[in-house]
Amino acid sequence: MRTAYTWAAITAIVLASTAGDVLLAYAMQRVGDLGEIRERDGLFAAIRAVVSNPWFMLGVGCMALAFFSLLVGLSWADVSLVAPASASITFVTNAIAAKLFLKENVDRRRWFSAVFVAAGVLLLAH
Amino acid sequence: MTFKKYLVLLAIVCFGSTGDTLLARGMRDVGEVHLSNWTHAITAIFNPWIACGIVCLIVFFGSYLASLSWADLTFVLPATAIGYVVLALLSKFFLHEQISLARWAGIGMIVAGVGFVAGGPSVTERNEGHEVAALVGDSEERA
Numbered sequence: 237m238r239t240a241y242t243w244a245a246i247t248a249i250v251l252a253s254t255a256g257d258v259l260l261a262y263a264m265q266r267v268g269d270l271g272e273i274r275e276r277d278g279l280f281a282a283i284r285a286v287v288s289n290p291w292f293m294l295g296v297g298c299m300a301l302a303f304f305s306l307l308v309g310l311s312w313a314d315v316s317l318v319a320p321a322s323a324s325i326t327f328v329t330n331a332i333a334a335k336l337f338l339k340e341n342v343d344r345r346r347w348f349s350a351v352f353v354a355a356g357v358l359l360l361a362h
Numbered sequence: 363m364t365f366k367k368y369l370v371l372l373a374i375v376c377f378g379s380t381g382d383t384l385l386a387r388g389m390r391d392v393g394e395v396h397l398s399n400w401t402h403a404i405t406a407i408f409n410p411w412i413a414c415g416i417v418c419l420i421v422f423f424g425s426y427l428a429s430l431s432w433a434d435l436t437f438v439l440p441a442t443a444i445g446y447v448v449l450a451l452l453s454k455f456f457l458h459e460q461i462s463l464a465r466w467a468g469i470g471m472i473v474a475g476v477g478f479v480a481g482g483p484s485v486t487e488r489n490e491g492h493e494v495a496a497l498v499g500d501s502e503e504r505a
Binding site: 257258260261264265267268269270271286327330331334335338339340341342343345346348349350351352353355356357358359360361362 | 366367426427428430431432434435436437439440443446450462464465467468469470471472473474475476477478479481482483486487
């Protein structure tokens, strides 16, 4: 039962943080190059452009959800399982979500790198 | 990718891993947080290590957002995964944690993964909206 709870928490973390990353990336895509905005209108204009974007707020909400799922998960299982397992799976789900929703060109090189990093993060837990 | 943009990626790596290390160092002082003493989680932010860690993580988040405004998510995430390696090295030399053989293997795999993505294009070409266009951009960038 405990294992089921742990994996439920990991699933929740993965879903929430993937949604968060994709929403943040989508928000920043719509806002445009922050470096250019800062050079043109100043730092505060750049911050305002980000914070006033509703997709950004949604993304931050998902990140908060992921954080609290992590806290709940940590109360059921070891940090050395929950943190690397969720971080590692998120690299792969992010690649899938970026291809599906952000229409990024995820070529073979990027798949390889997502899988390598995911495996590496998992090994770091040992 | 300009030099300035590489600096932003470097900031993500450095401030992310330093922030996490500072939080871990601070939580050693604070001790374990349980439901019975959950207020410790709030007073923890006044611990100097944790306060510095939070500042680092704010800089990290700003740089992360900046990078997403000009690069793909599937480029930024693997490219900055080298931060996990920095984190492992910091926890070895600063927090004196042990790094097992499996961890060194993990570090090697992350470095390989970062190498794969770093050689490619950082952003999907959207004007042409075609994969061939992105590949052309790739070879031009490397040339």
